[in-house]
Amino acid sequence: MNKASWNKDDLYQLYSTPFIDLIHQAHLVHRAHFNSTDMEICSLLSIKTGSCPEDCGYCPQSAHFKTGVKKEKLMELAEVIKQAKRAKDAGAKRFCMGAAWRNPPAQEFSKILEIVKAVKALALEVCMTLGMLTLEQAEQLKKVGLDYYNHNLDTSPNYYKRIITTRTYEDRLETINYVNIAGLNICCGGIIGMGESREDRVNFLLQLSKLPKPLKSIPINRLIAIKGTPLEKATIIDNFEFIKTIACVRIMFPESIIRLSAGRHEMSDEMQVWCFMAGANSVFYGDILLTAKNSTIDRDKRLFKKIGIEAFTMQEK
Numbered sequence: 550m551n552k553a554s555w556n557k558d559d560l561y562q563l564y565s566t567p568f569i570d571l572i573h574q575a576h577l578v579h580r581a582h583f584n585s586t587d588m589e590i591c592s593l594l595s596i597k598t599g600s601c602p603e604d605c606g607y608c609p610q611s612a613h614f615k616t617g618v619k620k621e622k623l624m625e626l627a628e629v630i631k632q633a634k635r636a637k638d639a640g641a642k643r644f645c646m647g648a649a650w651r652n653p654p655a656q657e658f659s660k661i662l663e664i665v666k667a668v669k670a671l672a673l674e675v676c677m678t679l680g681m682l683t684l685e686q687a688e689q690l691k692k693v694g695l696d697y698y699n700h701n702l703d704t705s706p707n708y709y710k711r712i713i714t715t716r717t718y719e720d721r722l723e724t725i726n727y728v729n730i731a732g733l734n735i736c737c738g739g740i741i742g743m744g745e746s747r748e749d750r751v752n753f754l755l756q757l758s759k760l761p762k763p764l765k766s767i768p769i770n771r772l773i774a775i776k777g778t779p780l781e782k783a784t785i786i787d788n789f790e791f792i793k794t795i796a797c798v799r800i801m802f803p804e805s806i807i808r809l810s811a812g813r814h815e816m817s818d819e820m821q822v823w824c825f826m827a828g829a830n831s832v833f834y835g836d837i838l839l840t841a842k843n844s845t846i847d848r849d850k851r852l853f854k855k856i857g858i859e860a861f862t863m864q865e866k
């Protein structure tokens with residue numbers, strides 16, 4: 550199925566396809582656009598941690614929950630550069646930075662622009678996630694060389710209200726619109742396994758397909774149920790449903806990089822490989838993903854060697 554626009558019936562049909570057939574279909578789409586053994590490696594650094602005024606129910610950095618994450622100031626430029634160089638030496642092509650803000654404060658914004666310029670000068674692709682932006686901020690980020698802006702939709706419009714109450718889905722869409730107008734690449738995905746229904750997953754994927762331009766980068770996270778957050782007792786989503794979701798994303802977005810993001814450390818090697826078969830072709834490496842655990846670099850290297858992914862690069866096909 551290769552379509553310009555998607556509807557609910559299409560998505561339900563994909564989810565209802567026998568598992569092996571769906572993965573086969575997704576893998577064929579994947580191979581038509583990417584080398585099957587390529588994996589893009591990114592690094593994600595928290596440059597401002599904790600005490601976020603938002604109440605995202607999955608996030609240990611929210612000031613609304615007691616998770617033990619300590620508040621930190623915006624990281625000094627020299628430290629960011631040190632970390633970016635380390636990531637580059639370890640094979641990262643893209644360096645992503647996240648700040649726990651509702652939106653970047655005006656008094657910190659010039660520092661953010663300096664950070665983008667300096668990381669870009671290391672010949673790394675630069676991605677940031679800083680919360681909501683104004684159009685002017687998006688344009689300034691573009692001007693200093695930011696490549697990607699990450700702003701996840703997280704889930705369906707309906708389910709969103711049960712996960713976050715301090716901002717709306719429309720707020721999210723507005724920032725994505727500004728990012729698009731400014732000419733930045735959009736990185737946008739979500740979290741699977743927050744207790745949402747399949748209908749929510751279908752509606753979430755449809756929302757992704759309606760964004761202003763085809764997504765270059767789609768992070769798909771599996772919820773890490775963190776102690777102290779409202780989702781700490783969430784039931785772990787069925788592995789097959791998660792893999793099917795990756796396959797649906799691959800079929801819907803044949804040319805996008807699909808990032809298997811949070812939750813990998815809790816997956817078996819075999820589970821991760823199913824996700825790669827279904828179309829995921831990027832991971833974050835590093836023991837910590839913002840403030841949460843991640844698969845270790847050693848484990849990733851061992852796994853990639855076992856399955857024949859040795860190059861930490863992504864070649865255009």
Ligand code: SF4
Nearest residue numbers: 601603605608611649
């Ligand atoms: S996900 Fe981002 S916006 Fe939401 S609470 Fe965490 S740091 Fe804040």
